[in-house]
Amino acid sequence: EVQLVESGGGLVQPGSSLKLSCVASGFTFTNYHMHWIRQAPKKGLEWIGMIYYDGGHTYYTDSVKGRFTISRDNSKNILYLEMNSLRSDDTAMYYCARWASVMDVWGQGTSVTVSS
């Protein structure tokens, strides 16, 4: 079964760091670019960024540039989102998604709450 499973979310204080993981299974991970998307409580979807299949290129939305880093370990089939200098407006459900010219597979999400 093709599956993406996120983990690593939790409650953190403003200014702190957190690293999310997305474990892929059921498909050849190295063939696909991957995306991170988030959704603040009762809000819409926001694209965060993406990474090429080989990790060679990354793109980010402006609000996270310089604070968030997307990486991947193709030997372990894991996608990462490292988040630094977290702010209250980073509070959201974070999803990873596979890119096959569309986001055709999504994970169930992991929740991040930034609060003192």
Add this chain to the structure above:
Amino acid sequence: DIVMTQSPTSMSISVGDRVTMNCKASQNVGSNVDWYQQKTGQSPKLLIYKASNRFTGVPDRFTGSRSGTDFTFTITNMQAEDLAGYYCMQSNSYPFTFGSGTKLEIK
């Protein structure tokens, strides 16, 4: 960045209704617009890709179309299980951007 202006924000509908929602791109995105459905407590699911193509297994009551920078998503014969939020997204250029969403509610 490309802005996807989605309307309406919400709709009160009845089972059997025809539902139409729109996204307007702030600049040319070609046909690189997809539509996603998100039910409460679930992750989004792809319904329509490249403006007008139904994804695998999506019922034919869901359709999409494009006219220039205007994109329309339609549900004909609305079913109870279609109650959800719907989002357009442009994938023509980075950063990808979503519309603000349309929430369907029962009248």
